[in-house]
Amino acid sequence: MIIGAFFLLWVSTTFGCTQAGEGTDRASTTVVFKHGKLSGDGRVLSDLLRDFERRHPGLLIREELLPADSDRQHQYYAMNLDGGKAPFDLLAIDTIWAQEFAKAGWIAPLDEVLTPTEREDFFPGPIEAATFQGRLYAVPWYVDAGVLYYRRDLLDRHGFEPPHTWPELARIAKLVLDGEQDSKLAGFVWQGKQYEGLMCVALEVLRSNGTDLWSGDRDRAEYGLRFLRETIATHGITPLSTSMADEESTRWIFGEGHALFMRNWPYAWSMLQQEGSPVRGKVGVIPLPAFPGFRSAPVLGGWMLAMPNNSTQQEIVRELISFLTSPDTQHRIAMELGYNPVRRALYTDESLLELRPLLKDLYPILLGAKPRPVTPYYLLVSQAVQPEVSAVVVGRRSPAEALGIIRRRVEQIMGEQTSPARLGRS
């Protein structure tokens, strides 16, 4: 099956390229905008694009949607960009792909779209993630960071304040669980499935202990990994099923009122506050805890706009990117779709804050959010590390053992970049 699927992809990338440039014959200029399906009303973006078209007579922007699953999007982009004749002129990429795509020479520098001074209007994290060898290769479109959700009503009932440190979180969760005596209630749920979400959680926990997964102090890294395992094994505040949980399943558990704390992205907020939600009005959001003596370290998420290197419409695409990330457009996307804008000034905008008061709390979190390791090899590394972290979570490996393997593997991958012939092991 793999061989067959691979062949199809090979065929489509090798021969499918001839289709590129089609459609240029009808309207005088056609720009194809490829992006994953946005949550919420798709018409908001379409309306914006129509606005842009009206200002540029003869221009036609065609939106082409990809599945929401980001792995599938990455696969699609890689296959098509590698052919050298991608059938699109504008694409939305995950923050963690920018380095890889830039290194591969798939996307064009966009320094002209944002001058260095203009970049200061944006959050620093996404700009760092989009800068490769001193040049900007993508423009941040919307931004995310890990946050801690908590049940205000449960904490109030037991007389606790929201926690600032991980040990505090574990202690409060245990006491509340003891007090509630509800077998369905979990203390703390997070994304523990063997996938990219687990990487975010692990990085957040380790970085909030002053270290990192494949660099930094080893003892503190072990301690952080052990904490993740202990939430399940010794504290008993996290159900073992968390080892299969992704964003949506944790949101679901928390949303049904079956969890006290949850690590998730800000997107969950509006769903938790929806009419009919069992936890409506009972939820609070705070920065993720840290270990004593260290600072909260949320991981940066979000999407960016980029342009294929071979696009024949470079001029107009740059203008379109500039339009989509302009203060006005960002304001509209934030108002109507609820995406967190990339421009810092919008977080003091009265009309926006009135409709989305959460943005005020998110501002310091987004400002401090750090990208996942900024390297073109990130996906290779992540893929090699995920199984080990997952094995720690379910108790298959000790933190020390897993950390040893992780650091050895990452060193191998990073080291092999200098001797390309040996690259490829994972």
Next chain:
Amino acid sequence: MTERSLAEIKKQNGTIHLSERAWGYLFAGPAFILVGLIALAPITAALWLSLRQQLPIFGIDAFVGFQNYLQLFEDDRFWAACRTTLYFTVLSVSAELLLGFGFALLLSRLSDGGGGGLRWAHVMIILPWAIPTVVSAQIWAWLYQPDYGLLNYLLYAAGITEGRIDWLGDPDWAIHAAVVMDVWKTTPFAALLLLAGLKTVPQELYAAARVDGAGTWEQFRRITLPLLMPVVLIVLVFRTMDAVRVFDAVFVLTGGGPGNSTETLSIYAYKTLFQTLQFGYGSALATAMFVLAALLSLLYVLLLRRHVQESA
């Protein structure tokens, strides 16, 4: 008769002088080319890729001979995936064969009796096989859900288990959960093939055996089983091939986790090929899977041939 006339026509024309055999090949040619394009070309392409070092994101594309395969031998993750794949294959195929045999005998008895229940029984049996794997895997993922899943509820209600079992979250259970799902899904396939086999067993043999005083078990052991051996082997070949290449069932249920405890060869190959874009190494993995499947089927073919010779 027609062959001769064809030869005569050729002679009359006097232009083409080919043997019957050559003509045969000529006519079969288009079919050969089609099969070659559909089956051989992709395999060859993958084999060729597996001899290359190809990482598009780094602009690496070079011929490296067997280096990818040498790397396979040192790769712990590859061997772990091999073990998981074989474990999954042995468990699921044997369970499917045994259960399938049971269902086939049952259905065969039902059809002896006739009646309208038979069609319903057929439909019920074939249903799991007809549902797309991705859909049924998702359904099973819900059944396995530890807090609200049906499975834990039933086990608890029946008093079999005390608390909840994390079917997918527990690395010891996860692979078995995938096996159970696969058995549920593909037992019908085994059952239907075996049922077809049972229909071909001449009833006179059973009648004769009964006259000789053979009991049900003796009849099964001396008549049904030996005569069904070729079908059993065919079921084994088909099911083993599928189990070795298993992807969607496991991927939807667990994605290979937790802690890689359910990562089969195809999932490892998928991640290498499509998530980290190591085309060369990923193709070597896919080829290894192909070789494993080929070896197992060769084993079965040898078994089948020996059996046919023995019974002849």
